[in-house]
Amino acid sequence: MGEIAMGIPSAPRIGLVVPPENPNAEPEYTQLLGRGPTFHTTRFPTTPDSTLREMLDTYNEVLPDVLAGFGRLPLDAAVVACSASHYLHAPDGDREFCAELSGRTGFPVRSSALATLDALQALGLTRLTLVSPYEPWLTELSRSYWERAGLAVERVVQVSTDGRFDPYTVTTGGLLAQLRRQDVPEDAALLFTGTGMFTLDALAELDGDPDRVLLSSNLASVWWALRAAGGRPGEAAGDHPLLRRLARRAVAA
Secondary structure, three states: OOOEEOOEEOOOEEEEEEOOOOOOHHHHHHHHHOOOOEEEEEEOOOOOOOOHHHHHHHHHHHHHHHHHOOOOOOOOEEEEOOHHHHHOOHHHHHHHHHHHHHHHHOOOEEEHHHHHHHHHHHOOOOEEEEEEOOOHHHHHHHHHHHHHOOOEEEEEEEOOEOOEOOHHHOOHHHHHHHHHHOOOOOOOOEEEOOOOOOOHHHHHHHOOOOOOOEEEHHHHHHHHHHHHOOOOOOOOOOOOHHHHHHHHHHHHO
16 A cells, blocks of 8 residues: 555545535545545535435435446445435345446445445444434334344434434534433444444544444445455554454454
8 A cells, every 4th residue: 555656656546425415424534544545535416305215216316327427537446425325225235236336337336334234244243232313214224224134223322413313413422422311331332324423533432342343334334445445454553443443353253
């Protein structure tokens, strides 16, 4: 990584497809990736007159064209940083969809939901507590996705901001406060779903027991993307502490 050949950086290139108003994916990717790999972002089109469900359906319909917008940029992998739209497919359908997209583009493509499932399986996890900022119907769709993949969702922590379900407005303090109010056991395996919810500071705050599973959509996606690009995330001293923690837990599993 990081070597220069003929004036062109040879670090892995990761593509990122993001909903237009997502404020969090790029900042968290920047923190997690550090100074080695690079990422390149494109965004879904806006859907101002659509319901949330209609918007998610639109994202799935236009995704092949959105990925085609990278043109001939030589990507090593790409992540669709929108878990919610891929919950609509269920795990088997999501794998088929991402396999089709990978075949079209010529590089591996994963949804953040599928990348998270890959990480959960690598960790040997069978039970989890789901932390969700989504509207109740979408939270239930998320729960169904994990359960159809063979995971037991023991508990759901529904996160809101002043009674509204909006992942983009959840603060670290608010997230931690809602976890405390719901008396989540300190050894519970936590999955924070949603690429738009700021989670890295909360994960760092909760980083006590080294054996506890703490996973977010963006952390899992970066881990998958680096592996897909031929790297070994979490094994170098300079890697982000959360990636190192994830790698240790995966080896132990």
